[in-house]
Amino acid sequence: xxxxxxxxxxxxxxxxxxxxxxxxxxxxxxxxxxxxxxxxxxxxxxxxxxxxxxxxxxxxxxxxxxxxxxxxxxxxxxxxxxxxxxxxxxxxxxxxxxxxxxxxxxxxxxxxxxxxxxxxxxxxxxxxxxxxxxxxxxxxxxxxxxxxxxxxxxxxxxxxxxxxxxxxxxxxxxxxxxxxxxxxxxxxxxxxxxxxxxxxxxxxxxxxxxxxxxxxxxxxxxxxxxxxxxxxxxxxxxxxxxxxxxxxxxxxxxxxxxxxxxxxxxxxxxxxxxxxxxxxxxxxxxxxxxxxxxxxxxxxxxxxxxxxxxxxxxxxxxxxxxxxxxxxxxxxxxxxxxxxxxxxxxxxxxxxxxxxxxxxxxxxxxxxxxxxxx
Amino acid sequence: xxxxxxxxxxxxxxxxxxxxxxxxxxxxxxxxxxxxxxxxxxxxxxxxxxxxxxxxxxxxxxxxxxxxxxxxxxxxxxxxxxxxxxxxxxxxxxxxxxxxxxxxxxxxxxxxxxxxxxxxxxxxxxxxxxxxxxxxxxxxxxxxxxxxxxxxxxxxxxxxxxxxxxxxxxxxxxxxxxxxxxxxxxxxxxxxxxxxxxxxxxxxxxxxxxxxxxxxxxxxxxxxxx
Numbered sequence: 001x002x003x004x005x006x007x008x009x010x011x012x013x014x015x016x017x018x019x020x021x022x023x024x025x026x027x028x029x030x031x032x033x034x035x036x037x038x039x040x041x042x043x044x045x046x047x048x049x050x051x052x053x054x055x056x057x058x059x060x061x062x063x064x065x066x067x068x069x070x071x072x073x074x075x076x077x078x079x080x081x082x083x084x085x086x087x088x089x090x091x092x093x094x095x096x097x098x099x100x101x102x103x104x105x106x107x108x109x110x111x112x113x114x115x116x117x118x119x120x121x122x123x124x125x126x127x128x129x130x131x132x133x134x135x136x137x138x139x140x141x142x143x144x145x146x147x148x149x150x151x152x153x154x155x156x157x158x159x160x161x162x163x164x165x166x167x168x169x170x171x172x173x174x175x176x177x178x179x180x181x182x183x184x185x186x187x188x189x190x191x192x193x194x195x196x197x198x199x200x201x202x203x204x205x206x207x208x209x210x211x212x213x214x215x216x217x218x219x220x221x222x223x224x225x226x227x228x229x230x231x232x233x234x235x236x237x238x239x240x241x242x243x244x245x246x247x248x249x250x251x252x253x254x255x256x257x258x259x260x261x262x263x264x265x266x267x268x269x270x271x272x273x274x275x276x277x278x279x280x281x282x283x284x285x286x287x288x289x290x291x292x293x294x295x296x297x298x299x300x301x302x303x304x305x306x307x308x309x310x311x312x313x314x315x316x317x318x319x320x321x322x323x324x325x326x327x328x329x330x331x332x333x334x335x336x337x338x339x340x341x342x343x344x345x346x347x348x349x350x351x352x353x354x355x356x357x358x359x360x361x362x363x364x365x366x367x368x369x370x371x372x373x374x
Numbered sequence: 375x376x377x378x379x380x381x382x383x384x385x386x387x388x389x390x391x392x393x394x395x396x397x398x399x400x401x402x403x404x405x406x407x408x409x410x411x412x413x414x415x416x417x418x419x420x421x422x423x424x425x426x427x428x429x430x431x432x433x434x435x436x437x438x439x440x441x442x443x444x445x446x447x448x449x450x451x452x453x454x455x456x457x458x459x460x461x462x463x464x465x466x467x468x469x470x471x472x473x474x475x476x477x478x479x480x481x482x483x484x485x486x487x488x489x490x491x492x493x494x495x496x497x498x499x500x501x502x503x504x505x506x507x508x509x510x511x512x513x514x515x516x517x518x519x520x521x522x523x524x525x526x527x528x529x530x531x532x533x534x535x536x537x538x539x540x541x542x543x544x545x546x547x548x549x550x551x552x553x554x555x556x557x558x559x560x561x562x563x564x565x566x567x568x569x570x571x572x573x574x575x576x577x578x579x580x581x582x583x584x585x586x587x588x589x590x591x592x593x594x595x596x597x598x599x600x
Contacts, residue, residue, distance in 0.1 A: 014462045021454075021466050025473035032477045036484035043487050116491060123566065156566060 047115055048100070052085040055102030055111040059083060070174045075102075083110060084179050086171035092163040094118040097127070099164070101171035103179075107140045112168060117160075124160035132161070141172045142276075148359045149347040158352040176269070177203055193218065193275055200274025204266030205230050211243070211270040220247050223271055228263075235263040242267045287312050287372040294368025298324050298360030305337070305361060307368040314341050317365055322357075329357040336361045399524035406528025412505045413536035413578075414585040419505045422496045423537060424574040430553045433541030434534065435489045436496055439482065441530025443474045444506050445523060448514040450474075452522035455515040467510045468501070475501045505533060536581065543577050544568045 052062060052073045059075025059082050066072070071087040083104040089096040097117040102110035114128050126132060135151050145165045147153035153161035193215050201210040207229035214222040223243035230239070238260035245254040252272040256264035287309045295302050301323040308316040317337035322329070332354035339348040346366045350358035393401070412418045419440070427433040450470050458466050479497045482490040490497065500506065509529055514522040545551045548569035550558030558564060567573045 010459075014459055017458055018462050018466060018469075021458075021469050025469050029473050029476050032480050036480040039484040040480070040487075043484070047487075118491075118494060120569065123569070 048087060051100035051113050051115045052087075052102075054113050055100045056083050056085045057111075065178075067174055067178045070170065072174060072178050074179070081105065081179075084175060086174050087115070088167040088170045088174075090163040090167035090170065092117060092119050093124050093157070093159040094120065097160070097163055097167060099167050101168055103171065103175045107172070107175055109136050109139050109168065109172070112136050112164075114164075119157065119160045123154070123157040126154050126157060127160055127164050132164075136165075136168055139168070141176055144347060145169050145172075146347050146349070147355070148350050148362055153350060153355050153359075155355050156353075158350050158355050162349060198274040199226070200270045200272070200276070201227075202266045202269035202273055204228060205235065205262040209263070209266040209270050211267060211274060213271050213274045215275075220250055220271075223247060223267075225267065230260075230263045230266075235260050238263040238267065246271055287314075287369065288374075290372065292368040292371045293320070294364045294366065294371065296360040296363030296365075296367060298322060299329065299354075299356035300324050303357070303360040303364050305364040305368060307365055307372065309372050314344055314365075314369075317341055317361075319361065322360075324354075324357045324360075329354050332357040332361065337365075340365055395518075395520060399521060402521055402524035403528035403531070406525060406530070407532040407535065409589075410529075411532040411536065411585065412508075412529050413533055414582050415589075416505075416508075417582070418508060419503045419533060420578075422499065422503065423540065423578060424571065426493060426496050427537055427540035427544055427574060427577075428548070428569050429545040429551065430538055430541040431489065432492055433537035433539075435486070436493050436500075437530070437534025437537035439478050439493070439497060440500050440503060440505070441526070441534055442478055443471065443500050444509060444530045444533075445526035446474045447471045447506055447510055448522040448526035449519055451510045451514040452517060452519045458515075463515065464507075464511075467507060467515075471506050471510070472501045505529060539581065540574070540577050544573055548573060 048071075049062070052075075053059075056062075056073070056075040059077060061076045062073045062085075063076070064071055064073045069089070073085040073087075074081055075083050075085065083102060085100050085102045087098065087100055089098045091097075095118045097119065098115040099112060099117075100115055101112050104110050112133050117124065117127065119125055119127065132152075132154055136145070139145060139150070143150055145151055145168055147158060147161050147165060151161070151165055195215050195217065198213045198215065199210065200213065201208045203209075208227065209225065209230070210227035212222075212224045212226050213220060214224075223246050225239055225243065228235070228239065238257040241257050242254065242264050246252060246268070252268050252275065254268065256268075289309050289311065292307050292309065293304060294307065295304050297303075302321075303319065303324070304321040306316075306318045306320050307314055308318075317340050319333055319337065322333070324333070332351040335351055336348060336358050340346055340362065346362040346369070348358075348362065406412070410416055413420075413423050422436050422440070426436050447467070447470055451467055454466070475498060478500070479490075482493075482497060509525060513525045517525070542553060545553070546557070547565050548567070550556060550562065550564040565573075568577065
């Protein structure tokens with residue numbers, strides 16, 4: 001009983017001291033927060049606006065809105081729309097890379113800037129270099145924007161480069177979804193689309209609109225709406241008239257039906273999307289069966305490959321000769337040939353750590369395919 | 375009991391035990407930079423030392439942030455030391471340190487956003503940097519405010535010096551940058567290895583080796599071979 005009193009007194013003292021310390025500490029943290037929060041928010045907003053101004057230097061005034069994960073800034077001179085900027089944040093090597101992408105009225109990229117990134121210094125941070133960013137200027141939704149194809153990745157920073165390209169792609173997609181309609185990409189050359197039925201989709205008023213486009217003898221023979229969720233009564237005129245109009249005009253760009261503009265545009269965009277992937281070039285030209293050799297430039301010299309074509313398709317890709325660093329290039333030498341055969345395309349993602357070798361193999365296969373097409 | 379405790383750190387600080395306060399303080403500062411450099415001699419706070427020293431400015435920035443927290447926590451802990459019962463001293467110290475770190479973190483976010491962004495998670499992690507709790511426990515709680523301040527300055531400078539030096543070496547070898555200027559032409563590819571984690575271990579290892587070598591030769595000159 002005697003000791004009990006002492007223990008309780010002790011505990012009370014411990015509690016008192018610790019509570020006092022915590023209260024004082026919490027008060028000072030709260031005071032600092034109250035002081036710095038407005039400053040921090042201000043800086044973040046300014047940073048974003050500064051980046052938007054940089055990628056859309058023409059515009060004098062901006063209006064912003066949110067589209068899914070993307071913040072869209074429309075840039076105006078007076079009352080005229082001159083372009084839009086998109087804030088995207090693709091996942092990089094060390095976290096999201098927040099960047100601003102400026103797109104003009106024709107859907108072409110004006111400029112790109114990185115607002116914030118945590119990539120490896122000296123490697124991923126080189127994304128901000130003009131030499132890398134300039135590759136993207138003037139590109140549009142029609143470009144593949146893939147490392148190794150139309151974009152040269154930063155050696156040693158393949159993952160960061162791919163993330164950057166993905167971010168630009170996201171911005172172009174948002175441009176198509178949000179701003180397009182009035183500024184959509186140019187019409188597909190209908191006459192060059194091979195026969196067949198193509199499916200495409202686009203966002204309408206109340207969800208995706210899916211269409212099937214039937215091509216016969218280089219003409220649009222029929223447009224069928226497969227799926228839609230539009231308001232029945234309101235969208236009916238568009239759903240009836242637009243497909244017929246597209247067949248009549250042989251173009252995915254026709255006048256929208258008044259009162260159902262969004263549905264009209266969605267149907268047009270879906271047809272456009274269905275035909276977009278079929279343009280010549282995207283469809284592999286006929287390959288003659290046989291075994292062909294090709295050469296491409298790797299990291300340390302030429303890479304020679306042998307491509308076997310069976311039934312008009314790539315059946316095997318074999319590396320005959322190379323002088324790449326054995327250990328570093330091994331993953332690329334193992335994975336890239338298999339990937340090319342699997343996807344039947346030379347536009348495969350480079351293996352991280354062996355960008356040059358990956359691109360060299362792809363180039364060598366392209367060289368061989370060129371011979372197979374003759 | 376209090377008298378005995380007061381004398382302990384004096385003894386560990388060498389001959390400075392009975393010297394005037396100013397001399398003791400100078401000794402405290404020197405000790406932190408040289409004899410007991412936290413990064414090179416005590417080998418404390420290795421995580422930020424290895425992780426953020428990819429450039430001079432990063433190393434210097436985190437070094438100074440750590441020093442600010444260390445000085446503040448040393449002063450407060452020295453002041454409240456006698457009133458905190460030993461049973462709750464660790465939680466008390468951690469609350470105080472964490473609060474200072476949060477304050478520094480918010481200040482950096484507001485006034486040096488670029489640096490704050492680069493240092494990222496390592497600013498909040500100053501809380502668990504063992505240099506700070508170590509100094510609170512081993513020195514600040516048992517010494518006068520002025521000596522705790524001197525200890526914070528010394529240890530902070532010592533840590534910052536190593537962080538900045540590593541940043542300079544790694545930036546130069548790994549990116550061809552001297553502090554903030556590109557000194558190697560583009561035609562000479564830098565040794566990226568030094569920017570990556572293994573390079574950090576290598577540079578730190580050589581620095582520790584160099585520090586050991588210097589102190590060994592100093593001892594030898596004084597005729598007290600180790």
